[in-house]
Amino acid sequence: MNSSVHRYFFWKMVEHYAITKQYRVLSLQSTQAWFEDDEAKPRRVIRLVLSEVDWANRLKRDITHAKQQFDAIYKQLGVWEMRGDNIYVMSYPPVDSWEGAMEPFQVRKKGTVTNIALHTDASTYNQVANDRLSSDGIPPFIALSDEVQMEQEIESIRTKVQQVSAGRQKQDKNTLFFGKPRMIYALLIAIVGMFLLLELNGGSTNIQVLIDYGAKYNPLMIEGEWWRLFTSMFLHIGMLHLFFNGMALYFLGTAVEQLFGSIRFLVIYFLAGIFGSIVSFAFNDSVSAGASGALFGCFGALLYFGLKQPNLFYRTLGRNIFFLLLFNLVLGFIVPGIDNGAHIGGLIGGFLTAVLVRMPKEKKKTKGIWALLSLIGLAIASVGFLFFGQQQGSSSGDLAVIEANRLFENNQIEEARPIIEGGLEENAEQPELLFLQAYLDIQDGHLVEAQDRLETATSVRPQFFEAWHNLALIYAETKAYDQALEAINKAIEQAEDQNIPDLETYYDVRVQIEEQQ
Template identity: 40%
Template sequence: MGAVNLYVTEQYLLLKTVDTLQQKYGFRTLFISDARDEFLLEKYDRRINHVICIRRKTFDWSNQLKQDIDSYLRKFYQQPQLFRGKETRFSIVYVSNLKPVDSWEHLSKTMRLKGRKNATVTTYFVDEYEGLEELGKLTNTIDKNDNWKMEALPPISEQERQMVYLEQKIVAIHQHNQRKFEEIFQFGKTKWTFVLIIINLIVFFLMETQGSSTNSLHLIDWGAKYNYAISEGEIWRFLTSMFLHIGIFHLMMNMIALYFLGEITEKIYGSKRFLFIYFLAGFTGGIASYATNDAVAAGASGAIFGLFGALLFFGLHYKELFFQTMGRSLLIIIGINIVFGLAVPQIDNGAHIGGLIGGFIASQIIHLPKKTEGTKQVVAIIGLITLMSAMFLYGSQQTSASENPQTMAAIAQEYVESERYAELIDWSTDRIDQGIEHEFVYFYRAVAYLETDRLDAAEDDLFRSIEINEDFAEAHYNLSVISERENEIGMALEHVRKAIELQPANEQFKQYEKELSQKSTSG
């Protein structure tokens, strides 16, 4: 056989095999070389990922073949998206009428890949003679009930004619799939993602110039999610809290996540859909936080988790593309975040899960570009309104029943530290009028009265806080301070000694008791 005829036959075998894998077995081409002598194909079926690299190449020696196989394995390892499902089967198919002159058969054995217990690689050699049986072995690994054998080779002239047709057909299918991919992943342009990041950065900068973003009172003043205020009608906090962050680390982590998730989501859904999903998810996450977390909260996490939900919705409609691109990594990241949120009490997992669900449902409402599901979209609207209403009512009931003592104490302490005593008195009185009977409320109002020299009112509140919690050492200490100011040293000693009894390790109490004892002795 002449060199030209040899090339024609090999190229025909190559293209015919690729075409059969596409048409008969449903493979998708991932790569086509410029010379049309190398193809990479993939098919995911029944949790098994079949990856076939088919190439026209001749080797003189088996060590050259071994080096080429190793180079393919390195390429496989560099593409983790190829490893999916319960098993990945790599096949390297060489089309050549000339095999290595020395022994090479040992290289055709199926081998397990190092570090990948569920991945194997098998090498096949295909020629126009007995090598055609190799194609039957290959297709049998794809479908055990199938044993495809290529029909007898047509004359050289017919091979040449079909070569042109097959090449055009394969390339056309590949280009069509690429265009479809680009239409899906390049539908929109990234612009609002950057705008949102800039707004968040500006708000954080302004917050820090006027106070600390970790200060609960400062956060509330700027519009953080504060359940008591929301129950009083400040619904707008669900929106404003999305642009506030508690510390630089919180801000940077969320902005990095927004950059990567926002970019891909805005490209898939387009800018209008992206904004709809982002804000509706953020609002849903805020309401979920209102229902499940009574602490002061802020951050874009709910909206960002909504983008996770939007990408999961995309995966529901484009499963193959989803798992070929981001699917596995995305699911792992979501899982890690949810587990981490459940394990760490400070993380507002309600906002995260609420945002995730909200983003998914928002995506169903507005749907993907060029797709509609009328009935499902209406059901999604009704479902989301029902869910948000139920969570809001539940959160309002919880807030009216009680307010988080730790939150109240933190807010009151920040009033004290900023010397906003009049506001602290109003804040405490408002809660008492609302029926909130907690020692912290009376204690901190007493502190404000004490600092404004209203000793009788301070004393009444401190006694009330002790009635609620008789082991409240700080209240006894402050009563001691008031008694000293009223020159009742004996009563002052009685209260400070009670405080020491409750907190024996408190050096401040001990030092004050020592000073009072000296004053009592000298008096």
């Protein structure tokens, strides 16, 4: 066959797949083209080769090379199953036995590639195309009599295909980079700024400091401090927490802001963060802080992008997003102390908020209303779970200490009783709770019980100078002056070691005990 006719047939097939079928052009060269039918299930990939193969060995080498290329594309697409066609357009078949080389081959577990040879003349081309590629609807090949005209049409086809491919790439680029990452930097600056503020005022790992600066703390939120749903997103507990959340925010937040634009990104980020805090409030009574809920909201927004444009999603972000999401969810269930309620709540909130705000240039649909109603309904259900299905006390000893001290400072002594009792049920040797319960026992006139609690507290924490002081007063009250003097001396010794100022009261107690001996 004339080489011009040979090339003409090749480019007519390129035109058919790229223009008529509108397959995605993965690669376009003068003698080779790759196409993807991203609507087909399983996903279909076509390799079209303009080739002159004299010997079967050369054909086998090319098929081996093609297998490697199909394998790489299969991996890149991230699909479960793939079907491929490796099509050779040849003016003549190899001179020796070559049919055995054309057997289908397997790519990974779920990829099957068929080898097809179009050769000899137009009638054979058409017959093979009808037999092997009938579903593609390839029109009959008719060669033009004028070689110049065929070359001109080839150039025309090449130009049109390149324009179509460039247009699709531009469309994908406009989708992926709709917005510029601006707000992400403002959020990072705010988070780092709050971390430094915590460190300068007692430390970011100090529970009381976290509470003072707006961490999620259920008892205060129940009393009306709902603003903690928002402020807790800007606080982080320790340098590692800040580092990992900051890195995740930079990469995930940048992707979401580029996809959705700055305004939509902020709406997704904050609503997801607040919703994550609500779920954490309902299912976790610990003090918590961090941008994790908002970060998982970014995961949710990216999943919505995957739902709307699955082909572009899997080609660009899909595999990495699924791996990171699954890894972090599993980590949340395995590692103690991770607030998985905030993670899952943020993920759901981010997805529903993305449905609500939609992607840029997406047509308005009523599903946005349903997303809003779902957000409201889930938020109400989460809060309702706390008030009607869960005890409202702090179960951990440390939180019970914080809450009891707060109530003591507000002179809400009776309100502190159940908090202290609940904390001691969790940890019967928590020194601060024993100290506070001993104070209540003294108020109730139960000196024996108070003495036992203070003795336990000082044995667990010998540096607890306030407990030694109160224990000395009880010993003096029961006329055990030797024990009282020993206890007040230990109180003064521990207080001086800790550089506690204003110990005149302690010195006065020692003088009084010495006078009573």
